[in-house]
Amino acid sequence: MANIETIRATAQTKAAAKKKKWLSFSVWFILPSFILYTLFVIYPTLNSFHLSFTSWDGVSTDIRYIGLDNFKEMLHSTRVYNALKNTLILSVSLVVLENIVALALAMLVDQVRWFKNLFRSIFYFPVLLSGIVMGFVWAIIFNYNFGVISQLLDRIGLGDLKIDWLGNPDYALIAIIITTVWKGSGYYMIIYLAGLQGIPPELHEAASIDGAGRWQQFRHITFPLLAGAMTVSIMLSMIGALKIFDQIAVMTDGGPGFATETLTYIVYKVGFGELRQGYGTALSLVLFVLILIVSLIQVKLLRKREVQM
Structure with missing residues (x-):
């Protein structure tokens, strides 16, 4: 032993x-x-x-502590509230539209028998473009004087219907949404397409034999089984929408006025444009907390939905 x-x-x-x-x-x-x-x-x-507790300008070596003054200024700033409103509008709009378009494209590509890879590549191509390049392209398309849309309306005799997309506060945010949906939908399409290809075809065949139509199959088979892919896509699109920057910087610079200024963009404008790094850092912390809270709530709700389905 x-x-x-x-x-x-x-x-x-x-x-x-x-x-x-x-x-x-x-x-x-x-x-x-x-x-x-x-x-x-x-x-x-x-x-x-x-x-975030200083009044540092980002250049000098003199850093002066001002306590909670930056956060107090935020609470009384109409500009910050406007940026928060624009951020929420963009976030909700992009999450809904990007996922609807992405799901529609995924179902379309999944049904294609010929040249499936070609269609995937075409729909995914905008994702490969940098935000700066894409912003310049769409800024030209939306231009009131020589843009593609304005030129087309002039040629068909509907010049009176032209809209100054980027110069009108009522339409500038819509132009940003359209541009971002065009660029981002292809990315989420791939996620949904992977989910669709993971659904056993026997389920749809059995449903067809039982007399279920396309809508009934989508509602009772496809949609529930895409819960995992939908959770990932919604989370990614929400985080991307909260951090949107490139399109705004190139297309509107936050304007006209402050019509398209978001929390991300106001951090940049205040920190680097107005040389108020202390205040800009405080704003970035608020944005970080906002993204964290939204992400946690989203995960909890979407995971609960997955379990219920």
Whole structure:
């Protein structure tokens, strides 16, 4: 018995030493990435909390602490409330429209028998364009004087129906929504397409035999079984909408006036345009908290919906 215990203890000691040696090697592999992540993510994030309580202009070395003044100014700023309203409008509109268009495109491509990969590529192509390039293209399309839409209306004799999409506060936000839906829908289409291809075809065949039409099959088979794909797509589209920047920067610069200014864009304008880094950092923290709260609520509700379905 003593020999067995000795052998067991020796084996455990060797295993512990081997594990310790392996962990030491693992640390050296992880260390470079951890250092970079700390320098470019963790440190700037922690430093943001520090700067949000200052009046730093982003240039000088003089950093003056002002306590909660930045946050108090936010609570009384109509510009911030307008940016919050625009952010919410964009978020709700993009989540609904991007997912509807993406689901429609996915179902269309899934039914195509010939050139399926070609159609996938065509619908996915806008996703590959950078936000800056896409913004310039659509800014030209929406231009009141020489844009494609205006030129087309002039040619067919309906010039009176021309709209100054980017110069009219009532239509500028709509133009941003149209542009973003065109660019982003192809990405979510791929997610829905993967979900559709994971649905067993036997279910639709059985439903057809039982006399179920296309709408009934979609409502009782396709839609419930796409709950997982829908959760991912809605979350990603919501986070993307809350962080939208490129299209606004290129197409409207937050204008006309403040008609298309969002929380993300006001952080940029205040921090770099008006040299108020302290106030801009405080706004970015509010945006971070907003995204976190919305994401948590979304995950909880959508996961609950998945379980119910």
